[in-house]
Amino acid sequence: MIDPSLDLAKVTYTDPTDYQPRQEREGRMFPEEGREETISCMALTQDFLIYGSETGSLRYFYIEDWQFVNEFRHVVGISKVFPDSSATRMVLVDEKSDAFIYNPVNDALLELPEFPPGAKGVLWENWPLDKHVFIAYDDENMFTYGYHRDTVSDSSTQLMSRRLLKLPPP
Numbered sequence: 001m002i003d004p005s006l007d008l009a010k011v012t013y014t015d016p017t018d019y020q021p022r023q024e025r026e027g028r029m030f031p032e033e034g035r036e037e038t039i040s041c042m043a044l045t046q047d048f049l050i051y052g053s054e055t056g057s058l059r060y061f062y063i064e065d066w067q068f069v070n071e072f073r074h075v076v077g078i079s080k081v082f083p084d085s086s087a088t089r090m091v092l093v094d095e096k097s098d099a100f101i102y103n104p105v106n107d108a109l110l111e112l113p114e115f116p117p118g119a120k121g122v123l124w125e126n127w128p129l130d131k132h133v134f135i136a137y138d139d140e141n142m143f144t145y146g147y148h149r150d151t152v153s154d155s156s157t158q159l160m161s162r163r164l165l166k167l168p169p170p
Contacts, residue, residue: 005029025066028058033047034051037076041080052078058092070104082122089147091122091134099136101147112136 003013030051031037037053044050054077060070080093092102092113109115110160116138125133136143 002008018169028066030061040078043081043083043090045083045085045087048083050081050083050087052081054078054095056094058102060087072102072104072107074109079084080119082124084124084134085126091125091136093119110147114143116141 030039030049031053037055037057039051040054042049042051047063049063050059051061052058052074054084055078056073056074057073058078059068059080061067062069074092074094076094077096078092079095081090082093083090089103090102090104091099092109093099093115097117098116099112099119100109101112116136118138119136120138122136123135125131132147134145136145136146
């Protein structure tokens, strides 16, 4: 859970090649004034600030245009979001610890089988031929998934393996 005293929502966009602001912009606070919701999780990609709320709202803020471009309403609160690098696919974990693949293009949700309820994170593969593969991990295991957007019946996600993590003692 995000500490409400932290000001995580102020975003100033800078071009990493020249470290100068692209243009002067007013700072923005999220959620906007008058919007009755509490941000419960967030993620930042190169192009988007994405946040989920305790009421189930999921919003995409496009940094380049400095405006919201997508909003989705889930049936329960959202506790974690893990987008891929382009933010075109995302693992969404809700307050019931159910996990889904979310597609912001068509607002489709696809439930993830055997997702670890105590997942600490999700890592997406960046190699172009394997962008459909991601792992979820908790304190003891690593779960490898394959997401197939186009299949004969519809989109599908498959748990491909579960491995015990052997971490060195702290």
